[in-house]
Amino acid sequence: MTPYLLAHDLGTSGDKATLFTVEGRLVKSCVHAYGTDYFNGTWAEQDANAWWQAVCASTREIIDGIDPRQIAVVSFSGQMMGCLCVDRQGNPLRNSIIWADMRAEAQAQSIREQVDEQEFYRITGNRISPSYSVEKLMWVRDNEPEIYARTHKTLQAKEYIIFRLTGEFVTEYSDAGGTEVFDLNTLSWSEKLVKASGIDGEKLPAVYPSTHVAGEVHAGAARETGLAVGTPVVCGGGDGICAAVGAGCVRPGTAFNYIGSSSWVALTTEQPIYDEQLRTFNWAHIVPGYYSPCGAMQSAGGSYSWLKNQLALAEQSQAEQQGISPYEVINTLVDHAPAGANGLVFLPYLLGERSPRWNSNARGTWIGLQMQHTRADVFRSVLEGVVFNLGAILDIFKQYAEVPEMVVIGGGAQGAVWRQMMADIFDMPILKPTMLEEATSMGAAITGGVGVGLYSDFAVVDQFLQIEDVTEPLPANVAVYRKMKPIVEAAYESLVGVYDQLARLAIH
Numbered sequence: 001m002t003p004y005l006l007a008h009d010l011g012t013s014g015d016k017a018t019l020f021t022v023e024g025r026l027v028k029s030c031v032h033a034y035g036t037d038y039f040n041g042t043w044a045e046q047d048a049n050a051w052w053q054a055v056c057a058s059t060r061e062i063i064d065g066i067d068p069r070q071i072a073v074v075s076f077s078g079q080m081m082g083c084l085c086v087d088r089q090g091n092p093l094r095n096s097i098i099w100a101d102m103r104a105e106a107q108a109q110s111i112r113e114q115v116d117e118q119e120f121y122r123i124t125g126n127r128i129s130p131s132y133s134v135e136k137l138m139w140v141r142d143n144e145p146e147i148y149a150r151t152h153k154t155l156q157a158k159e160y161i162i163f164r165l166t167g168e169f170v171t172e173y174s175d176a177g178g179t180e181v182f183d184l185n186t187l188s189w190s191e192k193l194v195k196a197s198g199i200d201g202e203k204l205p206a207v208y209p210s211t212h213v214a215g216e217v218h219a220g221a222a223r224e225t226g227l228a229v230g231t232p233v234v235c236g237g238g239d240g241i242c243a244a245v246g247a248g249c250v251r252p253g254t255a256f257n258y259i260g261s262s263s264w265v266a267l268t269t270e271q272p273i274y275d276e277q278l279r280t281f282n283w284a285h286i287v288p289g290y291y292s293p294c295g296a297m298q299s300a301g302g303s304y305s306w307l308k309n310q311l312a313l314a315e316q317s318q319a320e321q322q323g324i325s326p327y328e329v330i331n332t333l334v335d336h337a338p339a340g341a342n343g344l345v346f347l348p349y350l351l352g353e354r355s356p357r358w359n360s361n362a363r364g365t366w367i368g369l370q371m372q373h374t375r376a377d378v379f380r381s382v383l384e385g386v387v388f389n390l391g392a393i394l395d396i397f398k399q400y401a402e403v404p405e406m407v408v409i410g411g412g413a414q415g416a417v418w419r420q421m422m423a424d425i426f427d428m429p430i431l432k433p434t435m436l437e438e439a440t441s442m443g444a445a446i447t448g449g450v451g452v453g454l455y456s457d458f459a460v461v462d463q464f465l466q467i468e469d470v471t472e473p474l475p476a477n478v479a480v481y482r483k484m485k486p487i488v489e490a491a492y493e494s495l496v497g498v499y500d501q502l503a504r505l506a507i508h
Contacts, residue, residue, distance in 0.1 A: 001069065001070045003021075004022070004027065004066070004070050005019070005021075005448055006062065006063070006074045006075070007019075007236075007442070007444035008077070008078075008444070009076075009078070009242070009441045010051060010077070010078035011078075012036060012098065013033055013034075013036075014031050014032055015032050015051065016029060016030070016031045017029060017030055017062040018441035020442065024463040024464035024465075028062060029062070029441065031058070032061075034050035034051060036098065037095070038100075040103070044097070044100040044101040045095035046096050046098050048086075048092040048157075048160050051157055052160070063226055068222075068226055068227050068228040069228045071227060072449075072454060073233070073451065073452045074217070074231055074233050074448065075233070075235070075445060075447050075448025075451065076158035076161065076162065077239045077243075078161075078239060079239060080099055080156065080238040081098075081156075081179075082156050082157060083133045083137050084096035084097075084160055085140060085150075085151040085154055086151070086155060086163070087150055088152040090164070093147045093150055096157070097140075102130045103130065104135035104136050104138060105130045106139075106142075107130065107136075108128050108130045111134075111135070111180075111193075111197060112128050114196045115128075115192070115193065115196050117278065118278075121278050122185075122274060123192070123193060124177065124180050124193070125184040125281055125282030126177070126180060127278050127358070128180070132178055132179060134199060137154050137197075137199055137203070141198070141199065152169075152203065153203055154203055154205075155169070155171070155205060156175045159175065162215075165218070166214050166217065166218065166233050167218055169205040169206065170205050170212070170214045171206070172209060172210040173187055173208075173209060173284035174210060174286060176284075177238075177282075177283045177284055178283075181199075181201075182207070184283075184284060184291070187207075188207065189201060209235075209288060210234075210241070211235070211286070211288075211450050212234065213233070213234055214235050217229060217230060232452050234447060234448040234452065235451075236448065237444065240292075240294065241283050241285060242440045243439055243440045244285065244443065245461060246439030246440055246441070246446075246465075247465075248462070249268045249292075249407065250458040251268060252268055252269055253401070253403075254267070255397075255407070256407040257390060257408045259409075259410040259411065259412025259418075260412065261300070261301045261302040262298055263297050263410070263412070264294050265294070265390055266292050266294040267292065267294075267397055267401055268290050269292075271291060272291045273293035273401065277356075279356040279358065279396055280293055280396055281294055282294065286458070287458045293401075295355030295393030296354050297348070297354060297389050297393070298349070298352060298353055298354055299348055299353075299364075299386075300348070300386045301411060302350060303364070303386055304382065306364075307330070307379060307382045311375075312329075331416070331417040333375065333376050333379055334376060334417050335417050336376045337376035338480075339477040339480045340483075340484055341381040341384060342372065342374075342377050344367075344373050344377050344378065344381040345488055346366050346367075347362070347363075347367070347488075347495070348382065356389075359496065359499065360503075361502070362492075362499050366381065383418055384421055385488075387425045388481075390426075391426055391485070392489070405428050405429045406422065406430050407432075408430055413436050416469075419471045420471055420474070423471045423473040423474070424473050424474055424477035424480075427482075428473065430470070430471040431469075432468060432470075432471070442461075442464055
């Protein structure tokens with residue numbers, strides 16, 4: 001029988017199931033959605049049972065027509081930095097507090113008062129922030145003590161599904177890194193940080209490498225999913241780290257840029273990169289012995305989507321008439337404006353900003369607007385603004401490591417205009433692989449294959465991944481952007497005080 005690899009990518013909006021052959025061919029994929037409850041301004045929660053229902057439905061759809069015994073392994077990618085409290089039987093005690101939730105600022109401040117932030121950064125590879133899991137568990141302890149008391153383990157999305165399939169409570173190095181009580185240097189829970197947080201360390205699951213076989217599909221899960229009893233289940237990794245594998249970044253000296261609603265630049269290195277200003281962060285790589293330094297921005301494709309929805313109604317109408325994507329029409333218009341958008345600068349901080357600013361008060365801003373500017377200039381400035389911010393992240397990493405080229409994945413990598421901007425602003429070749437949207441699932445599938453011994457190591461990604469386009473930088477554009485880069489930096493710095501004043505007005 002032909003063996004297959006089944007990967008589940010548990011994202012924020014739904015579960016994407018993807019089936020690969022062991023030779024690396026994509027067979028098919030499907031998505032089953034679930035909802036998110038946003039409330040109280042900065043709160044965001046999901047129902048863990050909805051994750052399970054989505055996994056059951058997508059699994060049954062994806063294996064329809066094949067013998068379940070052909071599934072050689074099930075593995076996972078998943079949203080990170082959540083907090084799902086479960087009891088001893090694995091029953092959720094409340095909705096999961098997901099990565100986007102920022103309610104735990106008081107708990108983050110409590111950690112800051114006990115641990116020097118530079119020391120914390122050197123232990124975890126991350127800044128102290130309410131985004132992460134332990135601060136959220138501390139919030140449950142402080143505000144829902146009866147739930148905290150009944151909590152046996154806290155899990156991420158994929159860890160909950162692994163439990164439902166195997167009955168085992170486990171996590172792995174990449175997702176453990178999103179808890180802020182994981183020591184990146186020893187790859188184990190940090191007694192110092194567990195103590196500083198005040199949580200019960202017994203509520204953390206056992207931690208293993210990403211390739212660890214967590215267990216096998218038991219009879220009850222087999223009935224619900226259609227999988228065969230005994231199918232091996234491998235831990236997999238957090239979505240950002242699985243994306244690194246799917247982008248082919250499995251060796252030191254490689255880098256990739258994921259462009260979706262948010263975006264990040266990440267490297268593969270032999271040691272973490274600790275930035276003195278704490279502007280970037282680090283994860284344990286799925287590939288044993290390596291690390292993934294990373295910088296993430298809030299609104300990349302999100303800025304592009306805002307532009308389309310608010311300012312490109314004519315382009316949307318034109319696209320509908322022609323039966324094409326509105327982004328194609330916008331890109332054609334953008335291509336008519338010169339590099340630098342005739343001196344128009346856009347700061348893409350529509351949702352505040354993480355790397356490299358770490359300023360929740362930052363706002364989206366146009367600077368330099370004049371009567372002479374056209375729609376093409378305005379549209380181009382938005383795309384350039386996103387790439388300038390990504391370039392600022394990349395410049396931090398260039399201080400510590402050689403970055404000769406960049407692989408781009410995600411929906412934003414489809415546009416040739418945007419890829420040319422990246423080549424010109426980054427001043428390096430931009431490589432587009434054949435699979436952009438499936439890279440994260442591919443990384444999870446390969447991790448599963450290594451975990452069960454189908455592959456000897458992660459070099460097998462070369463069998464899965466083909467580069468179909470290389471965009472080289474244009475020297476004339478590179479020269480323009482070099483002149484603009486310090487102007488963009490100065491524009492942001494000059495507005496920090498203004499952003500703070502706007503925040504105090506509480507205008508939403």
